[in-house]
Amino acid sequence: xxxxxxxxxxxxxxxxxxxxxxxxxxxxxxxxxxxxxxxxxxxxxxxxxxxxxxxxxxxxxxxxxxxxxxxxxxxxxxxxxxxxxxxxxxxxxxxxxxxxxxxxxxxxxxxxxxxxxxxxxxxxxxxxxxxxxxxxxxxxxxxxxxxxxxxxxxxxxxxxxxxxxxxxxxxxxxxxxxxxxxxxxxxxxxxxxxxxxxxxxxxxxxxxxxxxxxxxxxxxxxxxxxxxxxxxxxxxxxxxxxxxxxxxxxxxxxxxxxxxxxxxxxxxxxxxxxxxxxxxxxxxxxxxxxxxxxxxxxxxxxxxxxxxxxxxxxxxxxxxxxxxxxxxxxxxxxxxxxxxxxxxxxxxxxxxxxxxxxxxxxxxxxxxxxxxxxxxxxxxxxxxxxxxxxxxxxxxxxxxxxxxxxxxxxxxxxxxxxxxxxxxxxxxxxxxxxxxxxxxxxxxxxxxxxxxxxxxxxxxxxxxxxxxxxxxxxxxxxxxxxxxxxxxxxxxxxxxxxxxxxxxxxxxxxxxxxxxxxxxxxxxxxxxxxxxxxxxxxxxxxxxxxxxxxxxxxxxxxxxxxxxxxxxxxxxxxxxxxxxxxxxxxxxxxxxxxxxxxxxxxxxx
Amino acid sequence: xxxxxxxxxxxxxxxxxxxxxxxxxxxxxxxxxxxxxxxxxxxxxxxxxxxxxxxxxxxxxxxxxxxxxxxxxxxxxxxxxxxxxxxxxxxxxxxxxxxxxxxxxxxxxxxxxxxxxxxxxxxxxxxxxxxxxxxxxxxxxxxxxxxxxxxxxxxxxxxxxxxxxxxxxxxxxxxxxxxxxxxxxxxxxxxxxxxxxxxxxxxxxxxxxxxxxxxxxxxxxxxxxxxxxxxxxxxxxxxxxxxxxx
Numbered sequence: 057x058x059x060x061x062x063x064x065x066x067x068x069x070x071x072x073x074x075x076x077x078x079x080x081x082x083x084x085x086x087x088x089x090x091x092x093x094x095x096x097x098x099x100x101x102x103x104x105x106x107x108x109x110x111x112x113x114x115x116x117x118x119x120x121x122x123x124x125x126x127x128x129x130x131x132x133x134x135x136x137x138x139x140x141x142x143x144x145x146x147x148x149x150x151x152x153x154x155x156x157x158x159x160x161x162x163x164x165x166x167x168x169x170x171x172x173x174x175x176x177x178x179x180x181x182x183x184x185x186x187x188x189x190x191x192x193x194x195x196x197x198x199x200x201x202x203x204x205x206x207x208x209x210x211x212x213x214x215x216x217x218x219x220x221x222x223x224x225x226x227x228x229x230x231x232x233x234x235x236x237x238x239x240x241x242x243x244x245x246x247x248x249x250x251x252x253x254x255x256x257x258x259x260x261x262x263x264x265x266x267x268x269x270x271x272x273x274x275x276x277x278x279x280x281x282x283x284x285x286x287x288x289x290x291x292x293x294x295x296x297x298x299x300x301x302x303x304x305x306x307x308x309x310x311x312x313x314x315x316x317x318x319x320x321x322x323x324x325x326x327x328x329x330x331x332x333x334x335x336x337x338x339x340x341x342x343x344x345x346x347x348x349x350x351x352x353x354x355x356x357x358x359x360x361x362x363x364x365x366x367x368x369x370x371x372x373x374x375x376x377x378x379x380x381x382x383x384x385x386x387x388x389x390x391x392x393x394x395x396x397x398x399x400x401x402x403x404x405x406x407x408x409x410x411x412x413x414x415x416x417x418x419x420x421x422x423x424x425x426x427x428x429x430x431x432x433x434x435x436x437x438x439x440x441x442x443x444x445x446x447x448x449x450x451x452x453x454x455x456x457x458x459x460x461x462x463x464x465x466x467x468x469x470x471x472x473x474x475x476x477x478x479x480x481x482x483x484x485x486x487x488x489x490x491x492x493x494x495x496x497x498x499x500x501x502x503x504x505x506x507x508x509x510x511x512x513x514x515x516x517x518x519x520x521x522x523x524x525x526x527x528x529x530x531x532x533x534x535x536x537x538x539x540x541x542x543x544x545x546x547x548x549x550x551x552x553x554x555x556x557x558x559x560x561x562x563x564x565x566x567x568x569x570x571x572x573x574x575x576x577x578x579x580x581x582x583x584x585x586x587x588x589x590x591x592x593x594x595x596x597x598x599x600x601x602x603x604x605x606x607x608x609x610x611x612x613x614x615x616x617x618x619x620x621x622x623x624x625x626x627x628x629x630x631x632x633x634x635x636x637x638x639x640x641x642x643x644x645x646x647x648x649x650x651x652x653x654x655x656x657x658x659x660x661x
Numbered sequence: 662x663x664x665x666x667x668x669x670x671x672x673x674x675x676x677x678x679x680x681x682x683x684x685x686x687x688x689x690x691x692x693x694x695x696x697x698x699x700x701x702x703x704x705x706x707x708x709x710x711x712x713x714x715x716x717x718x719x720x721x722x723x724x725x726x727x728x729x730x731x732x733x734x735x736x737x738x739x740x741x742x743x744x745x746x747x748x749x750x751x752x753x754x755x756x757x758x759x760x761x762x763x764x765x766x767x768x769x770x771x772x773x774x775x776x777x778x779x780x781x782x783x784x785x786x787x788x789x790x791x792x793x794x795x796x797x798x799x800x801x802x803x804x805x806x807x808x809x810x811x812x813x814x815x816x817x818x819x820x821x822x823x824x825x826x827x828x829x830x831x832x833x834x835x836x837x838x839x840x841x842x843x844x845x846x847x848x849x850x851x852x853x854x855x856x857x858x859x860x861x862x863x864x865x866x867x868x869x870x871x872x873x874x875x876x877x878x879x880x881x882x883x884x885x886x887x888x889x890x891x892x893x894x895x896x897x898x899x900x901x902x903x904x905x906x907x
Contacts, residue, residue, distance in 0.1 A: 187879045259876050265847055266830040266878055353848025359831060360846055393731070395741035402751055424833065424842045424874075426825075426851035429778075436770050440762045447758040450720055451751065457727040459665070459744070461737035464728070472728055479720050483713045486765060492705040492773030495698075496691075496840040499833060499874040563690040563706075565837035565868055570882035574867040618736070649743030 062139035069115030076110025077103045097275050097345045104279050108242050115238050116144025121231055146230035151237050152216030159208040166200035169193050171592055174585040176571050180578045190571035192255030199260040203284055205511050208519050209380040211291055214319045217526055220623035221313050223304025223639040228297035236290040239283055246280040264351035264362050268343045282337050285330045292326035295319050306641035313621045313645040314397055318383020321407040325372045333369030336362050363425055367418035375414040381518035382449050385471055388525055389453050391619040392468035393460030396646040398452045406445035413442045423494045432491045439489040446482055466540030470521025473548045477513025501562025505555045528616045532628040533609030539601040546594035554587035621645050625658035669726040676718045684710055692868035695838035697856040701776045702840040705769035781854045785822035793832035793845040796880025807903035813871050813888045816896035820856045833875035836888055838868035844875055863887030
């Protein structure tokens with residue numbers, strides 16, 4: 057029994073969730089009988105809200121938090137070793153790993169849904185799923201992958217390495233950090249339960265009026281998205297405060313590793329934009345549950361309003377995804393070229409201008425939506441402007457590689473691959489910023505291929521590259537290099553084959569979000585399906601490599617890459633307080649090539 | 662030092678020329694073009710391709726060259742040069758990208774929009790209202806007072822204005838052969854113009870179809886009806902056989 061003690065937090069959380077569910081049902085039933093509104097959705101809403109609170113209280117908020125408020129001594133049992141990962145740990149290193157493992161699993165699940173879609177689409181007529189299941193699976197694939205893209209690098213990797221990189225003992229708000237992770241399981245459970253409630257067939261964008269009038273599964277989706285947004289805001293807040301307040305002595309803003317800058321830029325977006333989409337989602341929930349009519353055109357509602365509100369968050373959100381990837385890319389490019397990052401200040405300026413511009417481009421998603429026509433040309437201009445700061449990332453990457461001493465291990469291969477992928481992603485973006493070409497390409501596979509090239513080819517590639525890079529720091533062990541290269545090669549080749557085909561099929565008139573299509577597009581779709589299957593297989597060496605190397609890889613030592621930033625100055629894995637001595641910093645992060653340089657940035661007091 | 666630049670610059674020029682020639686002679690990914698609007702949109706599409714090719718080759722060539730030229734066998738035993746910046750290169754890069762953006766914005770960006778709008782501003786020869794509803798289209802010929810549910814029939818060479826509405830959720834009006842697309846929004850009337858430049862029909866070319874392009878629920882994928890472009894006389898005969906609008 058004592059061996060299973062580490063499962064107590066989750067058990068208590070589940071018990072709390074069940075109690076909350078029952079309380080919510082009672083509240084929901086009383087409210088619906090009082091108001092006479094349809095009962096199902098009111099019950100779902102109250103049950104979920106109370107179950108979420110019960111879960112959070114049970115899993116750790118009560119013991120480590122609320123007890124303190126009401127004057128009882130906090131009693132929190134923290135397990136040891138791998139068992140820590142199942143509890144409400146407040147160590148950013150544990151939370152980082154919790155995030156990473158959760159989101160890699162979700163990524164594989166989302167990929168599995170993509171394969172189901174491809175099986176349906178291997179035939180231009182009806183296949184495996186049929187119309188109803190297809191729409192739900194497609195929507196689930198979308199929202200799960202968006203969540204992975206938003207949270208895997210920020211919540212996972214930066215949670216682990218950001219405090220280490222700035223020489224901090226932990227993040228600024230460790231309890232909030234734990235909370236923002238433990239909010240995620242209810243989100244995943246809600247999404248996975250949607251098929252039991254009729255699914256949801258409106259994609260991850262959930263445009264009303266469809267999302268107001270469809271099955272109850274839609275409500276679960278809306279709550280999941282809303283809850284996930286809360287986690288994202290809390291995470292952003294934590295990283296901003298940590299970077300502002302907890303830098304080691306001498307770690308000035310100009311000495312921050314570029315990855316930290318990218319997290320700062322992305323966190324600014326997540327604490328300022330996420331509320332806006334929460335607004336939109338809440339309005340849809342109120343339309344469904346409380347009989348309001350924000351989007352009911354018959355009663356004066358405006359469906360177009362939602363599209364503006366939604367993209368006012370969701371376009372900046374793609375920069376929440378890609379900025380950390382840029383940061384990781386430039387971080388690794390310097391270490392594996394053994395050269396200082398080219399144009400550090402210019403890159404920081406580019407990150408911050410991307411942050412600012414990201415709020416001013418949303419309406420390029422609406423060129424064919426029927427919005428006011430005078431908005432077309434200004435939004436085309438603003439959207440195309442963002443390619444200037446993005447171009448600086450390419451300049452910096454190429455400028456760093458140039459005349460460097462390249463070490464082509466797996467993370468560096470991912471860097472090279474990402475530069476190539478994101479180049480295609482960026483260039484095809486011009487076709488969608490251009491009003492004329494967007495009229496034809498909007499809502500085709502061209503758009504799908506474009507955002508996969510930026511989000512997957514850019515961010516997810518960098519997620520895997522960075523996992524390989526920081527794996528020795530997190531586990532104290534080396535991964536298997538041959539398997540890593542096998543993973544990169546197969547993933548890079550099949551990925552490009554897949555999505556280049558998708559561009560061609562899309563231009564030729566393949567609609568997105570359909571389960572049946574004209575027969576002339578069938579060959580292209582079959583090809584895409586085959587490449588998708590191979591792409592899926594390419595993750596087998598990754599999973600095997602991670603699991604086996606974590607258990608019994610060769611011991612890595614503190615700094616297997618010979619990198620200069622602070623996280624490599626401490627043990628691998630780092631002790632609970634991160635650094636045994638308070639590190640002091642008196643030079644920039646990338647000192648390569650300086651005569652008589654130290655091994656890392658750190659100087660112990 | 663000098664040597665580092667010659668090969669990649671030469672490869673850049675060579676690969677650009679090869680890809681441009683291939684693109685000009687072999688790129689046929691767009692559907693058949695059946696309207697004046699399609700001509701404008703296709704021109705913009707191909708121009709953007711031609712502009713993107715040198716950028717693509719520039720970065721790809723330098724990336725591949727660097728990887729092969731500067732790689733070390735195994736772990737590098739020394740650092741690269743301590744070069745942190747190059748003011749001149751940064752200026753050239755930023756100003757260069759600004760000029761490119763400005764160019765693309767003006768042409769095909771603004772010029773494309775203006776060309777499409779010029780066609781919209783002409784007094785239309787035919788006015789059609791397309792009403793979307795889960796999951797069907799009702800095509801109403803307002804001046805002639807008739808409607809059709811199972812196909813869109815248009816006269817060739819005439820500027821046709823579509824007013825698009827929806828009775829329930831968002832839909833979108835898209836005819837791939839004409840390249841035109843506009844959402845059908847409940848509570849709003851949106852519009853789009855198409856001027857067919859040749860005869861055509863769905864049986865010979867699947868791009869002659871009116872397809873819903875905005876996710877609208879279970880029937881979304883099948884919310885598609887054939888489009889037929891007829892000569893003026895055939896069109897008039899067809900109109901007389903249609904059901905009257907009430």
